[in-house]
Amino acid sequence: MMNGAMTARDSTTTVEPLDDSRERIARWVTDVAGALLERMSETTLARDRDGTPIDRGDLREAARCGLLGASLPVEVGGRGMSTRRWGRVLEHVGGACEDGSFALLVSLFPAVARMIHASGRADLVDRYVRGCITGEALVSFAYTEDSDPFSLASTLESAGDDVIVTASKTMVTGGAIADAYMTYVVDQTNGDLAVVIIDRGVPGVEVVPIDTMGLRGAGLASVHFRGVRIPRSQVMLEHGGLDHVQMFLNPRRAILCCAPVGRMERIIEDCVRRLSRTVRYGQPLTAMQVVQARLGKMKLALNVARTLLDRALLELDEGSAHPLFDEYVSTAKFQITEAAIALSLDAMYLLGSHGYTRAVPVERYLRDFCGLLAGAGAQDVIQTNLGMMAIGGAKKGR
Protein backbone atom coordinates (compact mmCIF):
# COMPACT_ATOMS: atom_id res chain seq x y z
CA MET A 1 0.00 0.00 0.00
CA MET A 2 1.29 3.43 -0.85
CA ASN A 3 1.42 6.02 1.87
CA GLY A 4 -0.78 8.90 0.72
CA ALA A 5 0.90 11.41 3.00
CA MET A 6 4.22 10.66 1.37
CA THR A 7 3.19 10.30 -2.24
CA ALA A 8 0.22 12.61 -2.95
CA ARG A 9 1.47 15.53 -4.98
CA ASP A 10 1.16 18.96 -3.51
CA SER A 11 -2.00 20.29 -5.14
CA THR A 12 -0.46 23.71 -5.79
CA THR A 13 1.96 22.18 -8.30
CA THR A 14 -0.75 20.25 -10.13
CA VAL A 15 -2.40 21.64 -13.23
CA GLU A 16 -6.12 22.34 -12.95
CA PRO A 17 -8.29 20.24 -15.27
CA LEU A 18 -8.71 22.25 -18.47
CA ASP A 19 -12.27 21.22 -19.17
CA ASP A 20 -15.16 19.57 -17.38
CA SER A 21 -14.92 16.24 -19.19
CA ARG A 22 -15.15 13.32 -16.84
CA GLU A 23 -11.88 11.89 -18.17
CA ARG A 24 -9.92 15.08 -17.47
CA ILE A 25 -11.37 15.44 -14.04
CA ALA A 26 -10.73 11.80 -13.22
CA ARG A 27 -7.11 12.28 -14.22
CA TRP A 28 -6.80 15.36 -12.03
CA VAL A 29 -8.32 13.64 -9.01
CA THR A 30 -6.10 10.59 -9.47
CA ASP A 31 -3.12 12.83 -9.82
CA VAL A 32 -3.69 14.89 -6.68
CA ALA A 33 -5.46 12.39 -4.43
CA GLY A 34 -5.16 8.91 -5.95
CA ALA A 35 -2.98 7.56 -3.16
CA LEU A 36 -5.24 8.98 -0.46
CA LEU A 37 -8.37 7.52 -2.08
CA GLU A 38 -6.68 4.15 -2.33
CA ARG A 39 -5.71 4.25 1.31
CA MET A 40 -9.23 5.31 2.34
CA SER A 41 -10.67 2.39 0.35
CA GLU A 42 -8.36 -0.09 2.01
CA THR A 43 -9.35 1.03 5.50
CA THR A 44 -13.11 1.21 4.87
CA LEU A 45 -13.96 -2.20 6.28
CA ALA A 46 -12.55 -1.49 9.72
CA ARG A 47 -14.37 1.85 9.97
CA ASP A 48 -17.60 0.26 8.85
CA ARG A 49 -17.26 -2.59 11.32
CA ASP A 50 -16.32 -0.44 14.32
CA GLY A 51 -18.17 2.76 13.44
CA THR A 52 -14.91 4.69 13.75
CA PRO A 53 -15.04 8.18 12.26
CA ILE A 54 -12.65 9.05 9.46
CA ASP A 55 -9.39 10.23 10.91
CA ARG A 56 -8.69 13.95 11.06
CA GLY A 57 -5.26 13.29 9.58
CA ASP A 58 -6.91 11.89 6.46
CA LEU A 59 -9.07 15.00 6.15
CA ARG A 60 -6.02 17.20 6.54
CA GLU A 61 -4.48 15.18 3.76
CA ALA A 62 -7.62 15.74 1.67
CA ALA A 63 -7.09 19.45 2.28
CA ARG A 64 -3.45 19.24 1.29
CA CYS A 65 -4.43 17.49 -1.94
CA GLY A 66 -6.67 20.45 -2.72
CA LEU A 67 -9.97 18.63 -2.30
CA LEU A 68 -11.38 20.68 0.58
CA GLY A 69 -10.54 23.98 -1.10
CA ALA A 70 -11.44 23.00 -4.67
CA SER A 71 -14.91 24.58 -4.65
CA LEU A 72 -14.04 27.58 -2.46
CA PRO A 73 -13.31 31.04 -3.85
CA VAL A 74 -9.84 31.84 -5.15
CA GLU A 75 -9.60 35.05 -3.11
CA VAL A 76 -9.49 33.07 0.13
CA GLY A 77 -7.10 30.45 -1.19
CA GLY A 78 -9.51 28.01 -2.84
CA ARG A 79 -9.52 26.85 -6.46
CA GLY A 80 -12.84 28.44 -7.34
CA MET A 81 -14.20 25.42 -9.21
CA SER A 82 -17.68 25.75 -10.67
CA THR A 83 -20.43 23.66 -9.09
CA ARG A 84 -20.43 21.44 -12.16
CA ARG A 85 -16.70 20.81 -12.05
CA TRP A 86 -16.77 20.23 -8.30
CA GLY A 87 -19.68 17.84 -8.76
CA ARG A 88 -17.66 15.84 -11.24
CA VAL A 89 -14.69 15.76 -8.90
CA LEU A 90 -16.97 14.32 -6.22
CA GLU A 91 -18.42 11.86 -8.70
CA HIS A 92 -14.94 10.57 -9.36
CA VAL A 93 -14.09 10.50 -5.64
CA GLY A 94 -17.27 8.49 -5.06
CA GLY A 95 -16.25 5.99 -7.72
CA ALA A 96 -12.62 5.72 -6.72
CA CYS A 97 -13.06 5.60 -2.96
CA GLU A 98 -15.02 2.73 -1.47
CA ASP A 99 -15.90 4.65 1.67
CA GLY A 100 -19.05 6.70 1.02
CA SER A 101 -18.38 8.56 4.26
CA PHE A 102 -15.20 10.07 2.86
CA ALA A 103 -16.87 11.67 -0.15
CA LEU A 104 -19.75 12.81 2.07
CA LEU A 105 -17.39 14.66 4.41
CA VAL A 106 -15.28 16.06 1.57
CA SER A 107 -18.47 17.51 0.09
CA LEU A 108 -19.91 18.73 3.39
CA PHE A 109 -17.20 20.85 5.00
CA PRO A 110 -16.64 23.11 1.96
CA ALA A 111 -20.43 23.49 1.58
CA VAL A 112 -20.64 24.87 5.11
CA ALA A 113 -17.56 27.02 4.48
CA ARG A 114 -19.27 28.50 1.40
CA MET A 115 -22.14 29.71 3.57
CA ILE A 116 -19.67 31.26 5.99
CA HIS A 117 -17.93 32.93 3.07
CA ALA A 118 -21.26 34.26 1.82
CA SER A 119 -21.80 35.96 5.19
CA GLY A 120 -19.05 38.40 4.24
CA ARG A 121 -17.75 38.35 7.81
CA ALA A 122 -13.96 38.69 7.48
CA ASP A 123 -13.27 37.32 10.98
CA LEU A 124 -15.34 34.18 10.38
CA VAL A 125 -13.98 33.74 6.84
CA ASP A 126 -10.40 33.94 8.09
CA ARG A 127 -10.99 31.36 10.72
CA TYR A 128 -13.38 28.88 9.22
CA VAL A 129 -13.17 29.22 5.44
CA ARG A 130 -9.39 29.36 5.31
CA GLY A 131 -9.50 26.72 8.06
CA CYS A 132 -11.52 24.43 5.78
CA ILE A 133 -9.06 24.87 2.94
CA THR A 134 -6.16 23.88 5.21
CA GLY A 135 -8.19 21.21 6.98
CA GLU A 136 -7.54 22.83 10.38
CA ALA A 137 -11.04 24.17 11.12
CA LEU A 138 -13.86 22.00 9.80
CA VAL A 139 -17.41 23.12 10.46
CA SER A 140 -20.44 20.78 10.44
CA PHE A 141 -24.06 21.72 9.84
CA ALA A 142 -26.27 21.32 12.90
CA TYR A 143 -29.89 22.11 12.17
CA THR A 144 -32.19 19.13 12.70
CA GLU A 145 -33.96 18.92 16.03
CA ASP A 146 -36.71 16.59 17.03
CA SER A 147 -39.31 19.03 15.70
CA ASP A 148 -40.67 20.79 12.64
CA PRO A 149 -38.93 23.99 11.47
CA PHE A 150 -41.41 26.26 13.24
CA SER A 151 -41.19 24.53 16.59
CA LEU A 152 -37.45 24.44 17.26
CA ALA A 153 -36.78 24.30 20.98
CA SER A 154 -33.24 25.69 20.80
CA THR A 155 -32.65 29.11 22.27
CA LEU A 156 -30.25 32.01 22.03
CA GLU A 157 -30.25 34.51 24.89
CA SER A 158 -28.34 37.74 25.22
CA ALA A 159 -25.82 38.09 28.05
CA GLY A 160 -24.02 41.41 27.61
CA ASP A 161 -21.36 41.01 24.93
CA ASP A 162 -22.01 37.28 24.88
CA VAL A 163 -24.87 35.04 23.92
CA ILE A 164 -25.96 31.82 25.56
CA VAL A 165 -27.05 28.93 23.38
CA THR A 166 -29.08 25.94 24.50
CA ALA A 167 -29.93 23.36 21.84
CA SER A 168 -30.02 19.67 21.02
CA LYS A 169 -29.27 18.82 17.42
CA THR A 170 -30.22 15.22 16.75
CA MET A 171 -28.14 14.25 13.74
CA VAL A 172 -25.02 16.00 12.54
CA THR A 173 -22.84 14.61 9.76
CA GLY A 174 -19.23 14.91 10.84
CA GLY A 175 -20.46 15.88 14.30
CA ALA A 176 -17.84 13.65 15.94
CA ILE A 177 -15.08 15.00 13.69
CA ALA A 178 -15.76 18.73 13.29
CA ASP A 179 -14.02 21.57 15.09
CA ALA A 180 -17.13 23.74 15.08
CA TYR A 181 -20.83 23.74 14.22
CA MET A 182 -22.95 26.08 12.13
CA THR A 183 -26.16 25.87 14.11
CA TYR A 184 -29.66 27.38 14.07
CA VAL A 185 -31.27 28.67 17.25
CA VAL A 186 -34.29 30.77 18.13
CA ASP A 187 -33.32 34.26 19.30
CA GLN A 188 -35.45 34.90 22.38
CA THR A 189 -35.54 38.63 21.78
CA ASN A 190 -37.19 38.53 18.32
CA GLY A 191 -38.39 34.92 18.01
CA ASP A 192 -36.46 34.53 14.75
CA LEU A 193 -33.94 31.92 13.79
CA ALA A 194 -30.32 33.02 14.18
CA VAL A 195 -27.27 31.27 12.74
CA VAL A 196 -24.36 30.79 15.12
CA ILE A 197 -20.91 29.22 14.80
CA ILE A 198 -19.95 27.33 17.94
CA ASP A 199 -16.49 25.86 18.50
CA ARG A 200 -16.49 22.34 19.77
CA GLY A 201 -14.03 23.07 22.56
CA VAL A 202 -16.31 25.58 24.32
CA PRO A 203 -17.63 24.40 27.71
CA GLY A 204 -21.15 22.97 27.44
CA VAL A 205 -20.74 21.37 24.00
CA GLU A 206 -21.44 17.66 24.17
CA VAL A 207 -21.04 15.31 21.22
CA VAL A 208 -22.73 11.92 21.32
CA PRO A 209 -21.84 9.53 18.47
CA ILE A 210 -24.76 7.73 16.82
CA ASP A 211 -24.59 4.07 15.87
CA THR A 212 -25.93 4.22 12.31
CA MET A 213 -26.92 1.73 9.65
CA GLY A 214 -24.47 3.07 7.06
CA LEU A 215 -22.03 5.92 6.46
CA ARG A 216 -20.36 4.64 9.58
CA GLY A 217 -17.16 6.57 9.05
CA ALA A 218 -18.97 9.90 8.71
CA GLY A 219 -18.90 10.69 12.42
CA LEU A 220 -22.68 11.06 12.65
CA ALA A 221 -23.48 12.41 16.08
CA SER A 222 -26.02 14.31 18.06
CA VAL A 223 -24.63 17.59 19.33
CA HIS A 224 -25.88 19.28 22.48
CA PHE A 225 -25.23 22.86 23.48
CA ARG A 226 -25.92 23.12 27.18
CA GLY A 227 -26.01 26.78 28.07
CA VAL A 228 -22.97 27.44 25.92
CA ARG A 229 -21.62 30.97 26.38
CA ILE A 230 -19.92 32.45 23.31
CA PRO A 231 -19.03 35.97 22.17
CA ARG A 232 -21.76 37.70 20.16
CA SER A 233 -19.29 37.87 17.26
CA GLN A 234 -19.97 34.16 16.72
CA VAL A 235 -23.52 35.02 15.66
CA MET A 236 -23.20 34.86 11.88
CA LEU A 237 -26.77 35.89 11.06
CA GLU A 238 -29.13 37.55 13.51
CA HIS A 239 -32.35 36.64 11.73
CA GLY A 240 -33.60 34.85 8.65
CA GLY A 241 -32.11 31.49 9.63
CA LEU A 242 -34.97 29.60 8.05
CA ASP A 243 -34.17 31.02 4.63
CA HIS A 244 -30.47 30.50 5.30
CA VAL A 245 -30.92 26.82 5.99
CA GLN A 246 -32.90 26.35 2.78
CA MET A 247 -30.20 28.23 0.84
CA PHE A 248 -27.65 25.82 2.27
CA LEU A 249 -29.70 22.72 1.58
CA ASN A 250 -30.84 23.54 -1.94
CA PRO A 251 -27.47 23.15 -3.71
CA ARG A 252 -26.50 20.55 -1.15
CA ARG A 253 -29.16 18.21 -2.53
CA ALA A 254 -27.37 18.05 -5.87
CA ILE A 255 -23.82 17.97 -4.50
CA LEU A 256 -24.73 15.20 -2.05
CA CYS A 257 -25.71 12.94 -4.96
CA CYS A 258 -22.50 13.28 -6.97
CA ALA A 259 -20.41 10.70 -5.16
CA PRO A 260 -23.23 8.11 -5.10
CA VAL A 261 -23.52 8.47 -8.90
CA GLY A 262 -19.81 7.68 -9.21
CA ARG A 263 -20.33 4.69 -6.95
CA MET A 264 -23.30 3.50 -9.04
CA GLU A 265 -21.03 3.31 -12.06
CA ARG A 266 -18.47 1.28 -10.14
CA ILE A 267 -21.14 -1.15 -8.91
CA ILE A 268 -22.13 -1.85 -12.52
CA GLU A 269 -18.49 -2.35 -13.54
CA ASP A 270 -17.85 -4.66 -10.59
CA CYS A 271 -20.96 -6.70 -11.42
CA VAL A 272 -19.94 -7.09 -15.06
CA ARG A 273 -16.44 -8.14 -14.06
CA ARG A 274 -17.65 -10.72 -11.57
CA LEU A 275 -20.49 -12.08 -13.71
CA SER A 276 -18.30 -12.44 -16.79
CA ARG A 277 -16.05 -14.73 -14.74
CA THR A 278 -18.88 -16.79 -13.28
CA VAL A 279 -19.68 -19.77 -15.50
CA ARG A 280 -23.04 -21.53 -15.30
CA TYR A 281 -24.20 -24.20 -17.76
CA GLY A 282 -20.98 -23.75 -19.69
CA GLN A 283 -21.25 -20.01 -20.27
CA PRO A 284 -20.51 -16.82 -18.38
CA LEU A 285 -23.51 -15.32 -16.64
CA THR A 286 -23.13 -12.18 -18.77
CA ALA A 287 -24.22 -14.31 -21.76
CA MET A 288 -27.67 -14.82 -20.20
CA GLN A 289 -30.32 -12.43 -21.42
CA VAL A 290 -31.97 -11.97 -18.05
CA VAL A 291 -28.60 -10.87 -16.64
CA GLN A 292 -28.06 -8.55 -19.59
CA ALA A 293 -31.49 -7.01 -19.10
CA ARG A 294 -30.87 -6.33 -15.43
CA LEU A 295 -27.48 -4.81 -16.22
CA GLY A 296 -29.25 -2.71 -18.82
CA LYS A 297 -31.74 -1.55 -16.21
CA MET A 298 -28.83 -0.54 -13.97
CA LYS A 299 -27.19 1.35 -16.81
CA LEU A 300 -30.47 3.15 -17.51
CA ALA A 301 -30.64 4.20 -13.88
CA LEU A 302 -27.06 5.50 -14.04
CA ASN A 303 -27.67 7.42 -17.25
CA VAL A 304 -30.84 9.02 -15.91
CA ALA A 305 -29.06 9.91 -12.66
CA ARG A 306 -26.19 11.56 -14.56
CA THR A 307 -28.51 13.47 -16.84
CA LEU A 308 -30.48 14.82 -13.90
CA LEU A 309 -27.36 15.69 -11.99
CA ASP A 310 -25.67 17.46 -14.91
CA ARG A 311 -28.68 19.67 -15.44
CA ALA A 312 -29.07 20.43 -11.74
CA LEU A 313 -25.39 21.40 -11.43
CA LEU A 314 -25.59 23.54 -14.55
CA GLU A 315 -28.67 25.37 -13.28
CA LEU A 316 -26.92 26.02 -9.98
CA ASP A 317 -23.91 27.47 -11.82
CA GLU A 318 -26.02 29.59 -14.11
CA GLY A 319 -28.05 30.93 -11.21
CA SER A 320 -31.29 29.82 -12.83
CA ALA A 321 -32.14 27.46 -9.97
CA HIS A 322 -34.51 28.77 -7.30
CA PRO A 323 -32.15 29.64 -4.43
CA LEU A 324 -34.24 28.05 -1.67
CA PHE A 325 -36.10 25.12 -3.09
CA ASP A 326 -35.48 24.37 -6.71
CA GLU A 327 -37.87 21.93 -8.27
CA TYR A 328 -35.29 20.47 -10.60
CA VAL A 329 -32.47 20.14 -8.06
CA SER A 330 -34.85 18.42 -5.65
CA THR A 331 -36.07 16.14 -8.42
CA ALA A 332 -32.46 15.11 -9.03
CA LYS A 333 -31.92 14.36 -5.33
CA PHE A 334 -35.13 12.38 -5.11
CA GLN A 335 -34.59 10.30 -8.24
CA ILE A 336 -30.89 9.63 -7.69
CA THR A 337 -31.61 8.41 -4.16
CA GLU A 338 -34.26 6.01 -5.41
CA ALA A 339 -32.07 4.93 -8.34
CA ALA A 340 -28.99 4.29 -6.20
CA ILE A 341 -30.94 2.12 -3.76
CA ALA A 342 -32.66 0.23 -6.59
CA LEU A 343 -29.35 -0.26 -8.38
CA SER A 344 -27.66 -1.77 -5.34
CA LEU A 345 -30.60 -4.14 -4.93
CA ASP A 346 -30.27 -5.05 -8.63
CA ALA A 347 -26.63 -5.87 -7.97
CA MET A 348 -27.72 -8.16 -5.14
CA TYR A 349 -30.13 -9.94 -7.48
CA LEU A 350 -27.25 -10.51 -9.88
CA LEU A 351 -24.63 -11.61 -7.38
CA GLY A 352 -26.56 -14.45 -5.77
CA SER A 353 -25.33 -15.47 -2.33
CA HIS A 354 -22.14 -13.40 -2.76
CA GLY A 355 -24.20 -10.23 -2.76
CA TYR A 356 -25.49 -11.11 0.69
CA THR A 357 -22.02 -11.45 2.20
CA ARG A 358 -19.84 -8.73 3.60
CA ALA A 359 -17.01 -9.88 1.38
CA VAL A 360 -18.78 -8.12 -1.49
CA PRO A 361 -19.41 -4.52 -0.47
CA VAL A 362 -22.78 -4.05 -2.21
CA GLU A 363 -24.59 -4.45 1.10
CA ARG A 364 -22.49 -1.59 2.48
CA TYR A 365 -23.24 0.62 -0.49
CA LEU A 366 -26.92 -0.10 0.01
CA ARG A 367 -26.67 0.90 3.67
CA ASP A 368 -24.77 4.05 2.70
CA PHE A 369 -27.25 5.01 -0.02
CA CYS A 370 -30.13 4.70 2.46
CA GLY A 371 -28.67 7.72 4.25
CA LEU A 372 -29.93 9.78 1.33
CA LEU A 373 -33.53 8.90 2.16
CA ALA A 374 -33.63 11.42 5.01
CA GLY A 375 -30.44 13.46 4.45
CA ALA A 376 -30.81 16.99 2.98
CA GLY A 377 -34.60 16.73 3.03
CA ALA A 378 -36.62 13.55 3.50
CA GLN A 379 -37.84 11.99 0.25
CA ASP A 380 -41.50 12.24 1.26
CA VAL A 381 -41.11 15.90 2.17
CA ILE A 382 -39.54 16.65 -1.22
CA GLN A 383 -42.35 14.77 -2.89
CA THR A 384 -44.92 16.73 -0.88
CA ASN A 385 -43.28 20.04 -1.80
CA LEU A 386 -43.26 19.14 -5.48
CA GLY A 387 -46.90 18.15 -5.23
CA MET A 388 -47.78 21.47 -3.62
CA MET A 389 -45.91 23.33 -6.36
CA ALA A 390 -47.84 21.37 -8.96
CA ILE A 391 -51.09 22.32 -7.27
CA GLY A 392 -50.06 25.99 -7.09
CA GLY A 393 -48.95 26.10 -10.73
CA ALA A 394 -51.95 24.15 -12.04
CA LYS A 395 -54.28 27.05 -11.20
CA LYS A 396 -52.67 29.11 -13.94
CA GLY A 397 -55.14 30.32 -16.52
CA ARG A 398 -58.15 28.89 -14.73
Next chain:
Amino acid sequence: MNIVLSGTLQKFAQYQREHSIDAWTIQEGLDHLVKAHPALGNALFDGAGELRRAHLVFLNGDQVTSDRFSERVGERDEIEILTAIAGG
Protein backbone atom coordinates in the same frame (compact mmCIF):
# COMPACT_ATOMS: atom_id res chain seq x y z
CA MET B 1 -59.28 37.74 -2.44
CA ASN B 2 -58.90 34.16 -1.42
CA ILE B 3 -55.66 33.16 0.34
CA VAL B 4 -54.84 29.46 0.32
CA LEU B 5 -52.24 28.11 2.74
CA SER B 6 -50.12 25.03 2.09
CA GLY B 7 -50.03 22.21 4.66
CA THR B 8 -47.20 23.50 6.85
CA LEU B 9 -48.71 26.93 7.38
CA GLN B 10 -52.24 25.73 8.14
CA LYS B 11 -51.03 24.78 11.60
CA PHE B 12 -50.75 28.49 12.44
CA ALA B 13 -54.26 29.25 11.21
CA GLN B 14 -56.36 26.72 13.10
CA TYR B 15 -55.80 24.26 10.24
CA GLN B 16 -57.92 26.37 7.94
CA ARG B 17 -56.78 26.08 4.35
CA GLU B 18 -58.75 28.81 2.59
CA HIS B 19 -59.17 32.35 3.86
CA SER B 20 -61.47 34.86 2.26
CA ILE B 21 -59.91 38.29 2.86
CA ASP B 22 -61.15 41.74 2.06
CA ALA B 23 -58.03 43.46 0.70
CA TRP B 24 -56.75 45.14 -2.49
CA THR B 25 -53.10 44.04 -2.57
CA ILE B 26 -51.22 40.87 -1.67
CA GLN B 27 -49.37 42.73 1.09
CA GLU B 28 -52.62 44.01 2.55
CA GLY B 29 -54.09 40.51 2.34
CA LEU B 30 -51.15 39.01 4.18
CA ASP B 31 -51.34 41.69 6.87
CA HIS B 32 -55.06 41.02 7.39
CA LEU B 33 -54.42 37.30 7.54
CA VAL B 34 -51.76 37.74 10.23
CA LYS B 35 -54.08 40.01 12.20
CA ALA B 36 -56.70 37.25 12.21
CA HIS B 37 -54.10 34.55 13.02
CA PRO B 38 -51.20 36.19 14.92
CA ALA B 39 -49.25 32.91 15.15
CA LEU B 40 -48.77 33.12 11.39
CA GLY B 41 -46.71 36.31 11.79
CA ASN B 42 -43.45 34.70 12.82
CA ALA B 43 -43.84 31.84 10.38
CA LEU B 44 -44.53 34.15 7.43
CA PHE B 45 -42.27 37.13 8.12
CA ASP B 46 -38.66 37.46 9.26
CA GLY B 47 -37.41 39.84 11.97
CA ALA B 48 -37.23 42.68 9.42
CA GLY B 49 -40.89 42.19 8.47
CA GLU B 50 -40.07 40.68 5.05
CA LEU B 51 -41.87 37.58 3.81
CA ARG B 52 -39.52 34.68 4.43
CA ARG B 53 -38.08 33.48 1.15
CA ALA B 54 -38.98 29.89 1.96
CA HIS B 55 -42.58 30.77 1.09
CA LEU B 56 -43.50 30.75 -2.58
CA VAL B 57 -46.44 32.97 -3.48
CA PHE B 58 -48.65 32.26 -6.47
CA LEU B 59 -51.22 34.66 -7.87
CA ASN B 60 -53.77 32.61 -9.83
CA GLY B 61 -51.07 30.00 -10.46
CA ASP B 62 -48.28 32.41 -11.44
CA GLN B 63 -45.40 32.67 -9.01
CA VAL B 64 -44.95 36.27 -7.85
CA THR B 65 -42.14 37.91 -5.91
CA SER B 66 -42.48 40.53 -3.18
CA ASP B 67 -41.92 43.43 -5.59
CA ARG B 68 -45.44 42.72 -6.89
CA PHE B 69 -47.10 42.57 -3.49
CA SER B 70 -48.36 46.15 -3.75
CA GLU B 71 -50.07 45.64 -7.12
CA ARG B 72 -53.83 45.75 -7.09
CA VAL B 73 -55.60 42.40 -7.08
CA GLY B 74 -59.27 41.62 -7.52
CA GLU B 75 -61.95 40.13 -5.33
CA ARG B 76 -61.94 36.85 -7.23
CA ASP B 77 -58.15 36.45 -7.34
CA GLU B 78 -56.50 33.58 -5.53
CA ILE B 79 -53.22 33.86 -3.63
CA GLU B 80 -51.62 30.55 -2.74
CA ILE B 81 -48.72 30.38 -0.29
CA LEU B 82 -46.60 27.26 -0.64
CA THR B 83 -43.94 26.61 1.92
CA ALA B 84 -41.15 24.62 0.31
CA ILE B 85 -39.14 23.68 3.36
CA ALA B 86 -37.16 20.48 3.74
CA GLY B 87 -34.83 19.53 6.56
CA GLY B 88 -31.11 18.95 6.88
